[in-house]
Amino acid sequence: MKPSVKLPLPGPKAKALFERDKAVLSTSNARGYPVMAERGQGVWVWDVDGNCFLDLMAGIAVNTTGYAHPKVVQAVSEQAARLQHxxxxxxxxxxxxxxxxxxxxxxxxxxxxxxxxxxxxxxxxxxxxxxxxxxxxxxxxxxxxxxxxxxxxxxxxxxxxxxxxxxxxxxxxxxxxxxxxxxxxxxxxxxxxxxxxxxxxxxxxxxxxxxxxxxxxxxxxxxxxxxxxxxxxxxxxxxxxxxxxxxxxxxxxxxxxxxxxxxxxxxxxxxxxxxxxxxxxxxxxxxxxxxxxxxxxxxxxxxxxxxxNPVSVAAAHATLDLLEAGLMDNAATVGEYLMGKLRMLQGRFPRLGDVRGMGLMIGLEFVADPQTKTPDPALRDKVVQRCYEKGLLVLGAGPSAMRLAPPLILTREEADTAVELLAEALEEVLEPTKA
The missing domain is CATH 3.40.640.10 (Type I PLP-dependent aspartate aminotransferase-like (Major domain))
Incomplete structure (x- = not known):
């Protein structure tokens, strides 16, 4: 499966909803990303205009088991029918x-x-x-x-x-x-x-x-x-x-x-x-x-x-069951695999100054000069924007870092797709080093 995005973002339905959002929601809400979500499945998110995104942010490291995991859905449904609060x-x-x-x-x-x-x-x-x-x-x-x-x-x-x-x-x-x-x-x-x-x-x-x-x-x-x-x-x-x-x-x-x-x-x-x-x-x-x-x-x-709340607690029990059944191990092994791929990108793009992380909590820091390590927030923001346009959901962090925190169900194949999209984004905003 691959992301599918029709530019420009936001699309017409999303744009109309953002206007409604602007009229009634608190101005304290940050709205820096051009996506108006509609549904999710696994590690994939669709917006109201039918664009499909590979999610490497998981609601800021929240959706541990991805979207609509059947065991979580079952646990929540059964508990909601029994006792909500x-x-x-x-x-x-x-x-x-x-x-x-x-x-x-x-x-x-x-x-x-x-x-x-x-x-x-x-x-x-x-x-x-x-x-x-x-x-x-x-x-x-x-x-x-x-x-x-x-x-x-x-x-x-x-x-x-x-x-x-x-x-x-x-x-x-x-x-x-x-x-x-x-x-x-x-x-x-x-x-x-x-x-x-x-x-x-x-x-x-x-x-x-x-x-x-x-x-x-x-x-x-x-x-x-x-x-x-x-x-x-x-x-x-x-x-x-x-x-x-x-x-x-x-x-x-x-x-x-x-x-x-x-x-x-x-x-x-x-x-x-x-x-x-x-x-x-x-x-x-x-x-x-x-x-x-x-x-x-x-x-x-x-x-x-x-x-x-009993419904949230039911979701937590299901989450722990899944973590113990292999998701923690998957976070470690797929995280190590993804970090290796990202470090290969770092060799091609020196202004990707640092690749760091543990498991599926990975940071990429962008710099103006790899020798001085001067943070480059503008470059980071350009890469984040290009990732969105290619169907890859990521977030900024710190002065000039980009964070990757996907659902822990991420597979190696999905990690490969993410690296391919990130490489394309980097090629469009940076000059790779010559081999």
Whole structure:
């Protein structure tokens, strides 16, 4: 199967719908892509004008099992016919309990779970839990991080100043550290350690820090894969000072990197981990998974109306079943295959400065000069646009990166198709090197 697109985009039906959208939807919604979706199947999406796209974004790393996976559809349909909602915070039911048991088991046991609706909501819950349990006022996070856009989560977020503009003052007490980027700073771990020591000495007493929030791989910041030893170093620092280590696995979790959690690659166990996005294959669900001994907050200290919705939980059970039946392995093997193909493209197009990732979480960084590594956001944007025109759905990330986060059902044949389309896009906006 191949994409099929009739230019120009958006087509006439989509264009009319975008005009209606503009008239009634919030102006805060970003509408940077010329597609008005109608339906999806597997890794394919059709718009209202009949254009067919190969999806390498999966709703920003959400549609773990692709579109309309029969096992997810069956689980959701059966649960919706049985019980749609009864507010789990007030009247519980078995599916949520079973899912919490499964998630705790994935981390080796000894964890409790709080269910919410989104990654942002999960981060907010983690912030409240950390402050309540430690009775400490401060948080640490990283430059380039994205943890959400509610007021607490936004205080941790530092990937783009536009998210903060006009919304100050935010939640106080957050300090940001440099995230180690091997492509730009080979000595990133050393710089981070020096930054931590300086921060604790001059600005924030370590004994007043409640928690350190970190993405094992930065998402919005550019799909940056830190050097090995990064998470282990953070674990050691947190243990030394009684700081809670909170892993934001909203984008990296649920098998995207080839493991259930990306932190498994370093053998690091978190105090708190936040999952969302791919956990329920497109249905709204987050899970804050925290060590048993942190559950010191009393009944009613935190809650939610829709968190742990039975239909979303049914989708999560089906998703976990599919991950355990081979989708995580597929993410690892097809991801490695796709990365190899992309690195071959890098040899032809030096301004594709970096190809990085784990599993099916892959970043491509575009630069003005491969020697200086100067970011080139305009080039990235041109490549993204050409990909759309060729029927390939991709997204930007960070100053000049493009992210690939397809459904974990992606096959090698579909990966080959994606690379062919990307190569065509690169040839049209760049001069390849001569062999």
């Amino acid at each position: 009864l507010c789990f915070a007030v009247i519980p039911s078995e599916p949520q309990i079973a899912l919490a048991e499964r998630l705790s088991g994935k981390l080796g046991g000894g964890y409790r779970v709080f269910f919410g609706n989104s990654g942002t909501e999960g981060i907010e819950a983690a912030m409240k839990l950390a402050r309540y349990h430690t009775r400490r006022p401060f948080f640490l996070a990283f430059s380039g991080s994205f943890h959400g856009r509610s007021m607490g989560a936004l205080s941790l977020t530092a990937s783009n100043s536009k998210y903060r503009k006009g919304f100050g003052n935010l939640v106080p007490g957050v300090s940001h550290l440099p995230y180690p980027n091997p492509y730009r700073h080979p000595d990133g771990l050393k710089l981070l350690r020096e930054g931590l020591d300086s921060l604790f000495q001059h600005t924030v007493p370590a004994e007043d820090v409640a928690a350190l929030f970190v993405e094992p791989i930065q998402g919005e910041g550019g799909y940056i894969v830190p050097p090995q030893g990064f998470l282990r170093m953070l674990r050691e620092v947190c243990d030394e000072h009684g700081i809670l280590l909170v892993l934001d696995e909203v984008q990296t979790g649920a098998g995207r990197t080839g493991r259930f959690l990306a932190a498994e690659y370093e053998g690091v166990k978190p105090d708190i981990v936040v999952m969302a996005k791919g956990l329920a294959s497109g249905y709204p669900l987050s899970a804050v998974i925290f060590r048993e001994e942190l559950s010191s907050w009393p009944s009613g200290a935190h809650g939610t109306t829709f968190g742990g």
